[in-house]
Amino acid sequence: MLPSDSNLRILLLGNGGREHAIAWKLSQSPLVSHIYAVPGNGGLAGLSHVTCVPDIKADDFEALAKFGKEKKVNLLIPGPEAPLVEGVVDYFHDQMGGYGADGKRGIRCFGPSKAAARMEGSKTFSKDFMQRHGIPTARYKNFTSSASSFAAASAYIESESLASPPRRVVIKASGLAGGKGVIIPTSTAEAITALREIMLEQQFGKAGDEVVVEEFLEGDELSVISFVDGSTVMSLPPAQDHKRVWDGDRGPNTGGMGTYAPTNIAGKSVLESIQRVQEMTVMGMRKEGFPFVGVLFTGFMMTQSGPKVLEYNVRFGDPETQSLLPLMKTDLAKVMLACTDGKLHTVNLEVLPKSAVTVVVAAGGYPGSYAKGTPMRLDDPHPSNTDTVLFHAGTSLSASGELTTSGGRVIASTAVADTLEDAVRKAYEGVKAVHFEGMQFRTDIAGRALKK
Ligand SMILES: Nc1ncnc2c1ncn2[C@@H]1O[C@H](COP(=O)(O)OP(=O)(O)O)[C@@H](O)[C@H]1O
Ligand SMILES: [Mg+2]
Structure with a gap:
């Protein structure tokens, strides 16, 4: 260099x-x-x-x-x-x-160019991209919001519900909607109501100018984050997020309440097909004239017929990153430069053979309305616990050194350990160092993985 x-x-x-x-x-x-x-x-x-x-x-x-x-x-x-x-x-x-x-x-x-960032910025675009390149994803149909296509989209939902066996659908506002643009209806009536809210009542504004109606997929979710330099793809271990606000995956969706990595839900051959999907995506983008540089984050559903892409993101995930970066042994700056310079093949991406767990501490009421500006205190970590880091999400530090909350997700407590059990224990020890009124967090991060 x-x-x-x-x-x-x-x-x-x-x-x-x-x-x-x-x-x-x-x-x-x-x-x-x-x-x-x-x-x-x-x-x-x-x-x-x-x-x-x-x-x-x-x-x-x-x-x-x-x-x-x-x-x-x-x-x-x-x-x-x-x-x-x-x-x-x-x-x-x-x-x-x-x-x-x-x-x-x-x-x-x-990071990617504007053209390459359409993979996240437009779900209709990315679905069509997947179809063009034979990348496994849920069956779907795209619609442009208007009165006539609302009728067409409603008819499509009706026809899916009349199939045998009936197919459930998921409705997605195509543009950026801050993680709120995906509706998973429990009935056809609910689906059509959601469609009306997005397409006719502009609930998500311009993000709903286009809509994807796709097949509901059953399975465990998995996030894969890869470094990309335009052609070479190097992936970090698969991670799992916990989207729902309460224990047992109950309550409304959030930006993410905790993660762990690596997951144990994908075996070697599944991981190989996931890596193939990442490579097909990057090659496809290159062929179509918008090569990707940066972090490609693909959300997968592990279905009975193999992993299927739920969506692409064109940046690090939050809170996946808090679990993944402490597992990375290689210098991040070196990897980033290799990506911007098209030399990723010269880098050996080393990952610690350990587990990482992140528990998010949120403000009371999140993801609904919550207080901001609450005074908070962070205890020093226990001297024996050097593998735990408190990452700040929604905090501000005043000029006089006072720490207050300033967002819904306030702190992410991340721990690395030889085993997943120990990483869970240490991450929750980290949570004990966090003090502010109304704080809430899930107590079951990585719980399902530990049961397996
Ligand atoms: N086809 C689908 N079947 C089942 N669940 C889905 C499907 N698509 C999305 N979801 C669920 O909705 C969540 C959000 O959808 P996603 O496509 O990742 O959009 P975004 O992250 O932009 O809100 C996913 O993490 C997943 O839990
Ligand atoms: Mg997502």
């Missing part, structure tokens, strides 16, 4: 537990000199290599690029999907010059 590569000045976009975990891991790299987190959070503010920049809006690309030039930033890492789907990578390449294997030396961006 060039000597200047060991002087990375990073602009990291986002304010969640995922971004804290990314910065925590990058801070361990000798290649990184400084990280600017826009806007950052209370945990990022506490890291020695990190400066939080709360007064720039993460969607103000002009201000971001101006700041990037001023601070001589040489690597952009967008954490969440919204800036990627809006084209932040293309904007930075325009403003600061592209970077690539063809000798260009502008800013490196660890």
